[in-house]
Each structure stands twice: as structure tokens, then as C-alpha cells.
Amino acid sequence: MHELSIIASIVEIAEAEVEKAGAQRVESIELEIGELAGIEFSALDFAWEVGVSQSVLEGAERHIHRIGGEARCSECENIFDMQALYDPCPKCGSYFSEIIKGKELSVKALTVT
Amino acid sequence: MCGICGCGQPGNAVTIRKIDLKKVNLKKVTPLGAVAPLYHDDHDHHHDHAPTANQVPGKTVLQIEQDILGKNNLLAERNRGFFEAKNILALNLVSSPGSGKTALLERTLADLKNEIPCYVIEGDQQTSNDADRIAATGAEVVQINTGKGCHLEADMVNEAMRQLKPTDGSLLFIENVGNLVCPAMFDLGEGARVVIISVTEGDDKPLKYPDMFHSSQLCIINKIDLLPYVNFSVEKAKEYARRVSHITEFIEVSATTGTGMEKWYAWLKKRRNA
Numbered sequence: 001m002h003e004l005s006i007i008a009s010i011v012e013i014a015e016a017e018v019e020k021a022g023a024q025r026v027e028s029i030e031l032e033i034g035e036l037a038g039i040e041f042s043a044l045d046f047a048w049e050v051g052v053s054q055s056v057l058e059g060a061e062r063h064i065h066r067i068g069g070e071a072r073c074s075e076c077e078n079i080f081d082m083q084a085l086y087d088p089c090p091k092c093g094s095y096f097s098e099i100i101k102g103k104e105l106s107v108k109a110l111t112v113t
Numbered sequence: 114m115c116g117i118c119g120c121g122q123p124g125n126a127v128t129i130r131k132i133d134l135k136k137v138n139l140k141k142v143t144p145l146g147a148v149a150p151l152y153h154d155d156h157d158h159h160h161d162h163a164p165t166a167n168q169v170p171g172k173t174v175l176q177i178e179q180d181i182l183g184k185n186n187l188l189a190e191r192n193r194g195f196f197e198a199k200n201i202l203a204l205n206l207v208s209s210p211g212s213g214k215t216a217l218l219e220r221t222l223a224d225l226k227n228e229i230p231c232y233v234i235e236g237d238q239q240t241s242n243d244a245d246r247i248a249a250t251g252a253e254v255v256q257i258n259t260g261k262g263c264h265l266e267a268d269m270v271n272e273a274m275r276q277l278k279p280t281d282g283s284l285l286f287i288e289n290v291g292n293l294v295c296p297a298m299f300d301l302g303e304g305a306r307v308v309i310i311s312v313t314e315g316d317d318k319p320l321k322y323p324d325m326f327h328s329s330q331l332c333i334i335n336k337i338d339l340l341p342y343v344n345f346s347v348e349k350a351k352e353y354a355r356r357v358s359h360i361t362e363f364i365e366v367s368a369t370t371g372t373g374m375e376k377w378y379a380w381l382k383k384r385r386n387a
Binding site: 001002005006009010012013017021023027031037038074084085086088095096105106107108109110111112113 | 173266
């Protein structure tokens with residue numbers, strides 16, 4: 001379950017920002033996570049509370065912007081929604097494609113007090 | 114906080130230690146043939162300081178846009194720079210537990226060690242069993258025990274390298290924790306990622322664990338000596354893997370009997386000289 005080490009990295013980022021801003025705690029955090037980033041959203045949910053306990057993120061509101069996968073077909077250049085990495089192009093059936101969206105994994109913003 | 118279970122105790126899980134070859138019984142194996150604002154120095158252009166976007170009394174919204182894996186990725190790039198400067202080919206070997214990664218390495222080291230200097234970093238949750246097996250071939254090896262951790266990260270490899278001190282032009286095999294899910298997300302700075310599957314697993318592994326296959330440049334299909342006894346289609350496995358990644362190359366081997374190993378060695382030598 002690598003989601004816990006992802007949460008640990010989020011905590012690390014938040015602690016550094018809170019310290020830099022001279023704040024005490026985080027009121028809310030905005031995350032951007034692509035659906036092809038390799039994060040299991042339910043595992044993230046499950047681990048969140050434990051992962052942020054006794055940190056500046058304890059009790060913080062969490063907003064996740066989920067970004068759906070999108071790929072460009074390398075054969076016909078069609079841009080299509082990609083749910084799984086092995087989805088073929090719906091237009092020409094090719095598996096050769098390049099991911100253009102869905103790999104995001106970042107902390108967008110923090111509201112600190 | 115402990116990064117493993119969040120228990121509030123300091124994380125003490127990861128241990129990294131080099132195996133002392135003087136204390137190992139050598140085995141005879143017959144060879145076959147802070148990431149985000151990187152720097153914020155005092156400077157001239159003026160802007161409202163730092164990432165502050167808007168202010169509500171008592172509250173500050175910080176628009177930080179920080180890559181969550183940024184720290185790992187930066188360290189991975191440092192490792193990569195080190196490897197490039199020293200002309201070291203570093204390979205990240207990933208697979209599910211029991212696919213034969215260690216057996217493949219034992220055979221490889223026995224066959225290549227007189228030709229190319231080889232080093233190994235072993236990743237396992239517990240024990241130095243694998244590192245001891247590797248040390249028995251005479252190769253320099255560092256064992257990383259991740260405790261409850263399910264994958265290696267770039268900082269662990271960095272620390273292991275400081276102990277291992279690989280020489281210029283060498284081959285460095287990093288055997289990741291046996292797990293087809295988590296290691297996919299963590300760049301270690303390797304020159305190439307090698308995923309190993311064995312014919313005793315399902316041939317649909319590439320579809321079940323697409324992230325790992327998507328990020329690998331070579332797929333080794335191991336234990337092909339067992340093909341007559343199992344229901345595994347090599348062609349299907351390859352086709353599934355190609356659906357996920359069209360750049361993956363394939364090599365079929367049996368680390369036990371040695372079948373196909375020469376193709377693996379040829380791949381290594383070609384990559385090393387690339």
C-alpha cells in the first residue's frame with residue numbers, strides 16, 4: 001500500500017509550507033490526482049486519517065480534484081478518454097497511444113491558519 | 114511521524130547494510146558459457162511574497178502546486194546523474210514475489226562477474242536471505258530492509274550506493290521488493306526498468322498490473338522450462354504487455370537451466386555500451 005508513503009510525502013510538503021508561512025495548522029488541502037497516476041482512491045481514503053494524525057494536516061479538510069485519463073492515439077491522432085492503460089483507441093483500435101492527462105499527482109493549494 | 118503506519122513513533126523500519134564477504138561461505142556456481150521552490154535567493158524582481166494567492170483575515174491560501182513525488186524524483190535524478198557520470202548501467206528489477214528475480218541474478222552474476230564488475234542492491238521487507246544468496250556468488254551486495262514498506266525509494270538506493278561504492282563501468286542490479294504494484298510509482302534513477310514474470314503466474318499479469326508493465330523497458334519471462342506443465346501462453350502474455358506498453362522488449366529465459374540467458378546477457382551488454 002504505497003498510498004501511505006504518498007500521504008507521508010503530502011504531510012512533509014504541508015509541514016514545510018506551514019513552517020515557511022509561520023502558520024499553525026492546515027485548514028484545508030487541495031490535491032490533484034490523475035486517475036492513471038497509480039493511486040487507489042479508496043486506499044488513500046482508508047489511510048488518510050492515520051497518515052495525517054499528529055501532523056499539521058490532522059483534521060484538515062481534503063479536496064481531491066480527480067483528473068480523468070486522456071490519451072492521443074499514435075496511429076490516428078484521435079484524442080480519447082482512457083480509463084485503463086491498456087485501453088485501445090476507440091476510433092482505430094490501436095493500442096499505441098500517448099497519455100496526455102491523468103498522471104497528475106500534486107498538492108495544489110493549502111489554506112493555513 | 115513513522116511513514117509506514119503513521120504511529121507517531123519515529124520511522125525506524127528501513128535498515129541498509131552491506132554484507133561482509135569475508136563472513137560468507139562462497140558457493141560454487143558453474144558458469145554456463147524541499148523540493149518545490151528549489152532556490153529562493155534574495156533577488157530583484159518583486160512580487161507578493163511566495164505562493165500566497167489570497168488573504169482572508171487569519172487565513173492564508175498557499176497555491177503551491179507541488180509534485181507529491183517531487184522529492185523522490187529529484188533524488189532519483191541525482192542517482193541517475195551519478196550513474197551516468199560513472200558509466201554505470203543501473204537496472205531496477207521488479208516483479209511479484211517468487212518470479213525468480215534472485216535466481217536470475219545468481220545465474221547472471223556467476224556468468225558475468227569475470228567479464229563485468231557487478232553490484233547488487235537487494236530490497237526486501239525483512240531478512241538478508243537474498244543478499245546472502247547474492248554474496249555467495251562473490252558479488253558485492255547491500256541489503257535494504259524496508260520493514261513494513263512495500264517498495265524501494267530513491268533515497269534508500271542513494272544511501273545503499275554510498276556503502277556499495279560501485280566502480281566505473283559496472284553493472285548495478287537493484288532488486289526491488291517483490292510487489293507488482295507499489296514499486297511502479299517510485300523512480301530510483303535506474304537506466305532501465307526490467308519486469309520479470311514467470312510462467313507459473315497468469316499470462317494476464319500485464320493487464321492486471323498495467324502500471325508496472327507500462328513503466329518497464331524489458332520484460333523477462335522466466336521459468337520457461339516449466340512451460341509444458343502449466344497453462345501459460347507466452348504469446349498471450351506478450352500481447353497483453355504490448356497493449357499496455359508498446360516499447361517493451363521481451364526475453365524468455367529459464368534461470369535454472371540457463372536457457373535463453375545469452376539473450377539477456379546480450380541485452381545487458383548492448384545497453385551498457387549504449
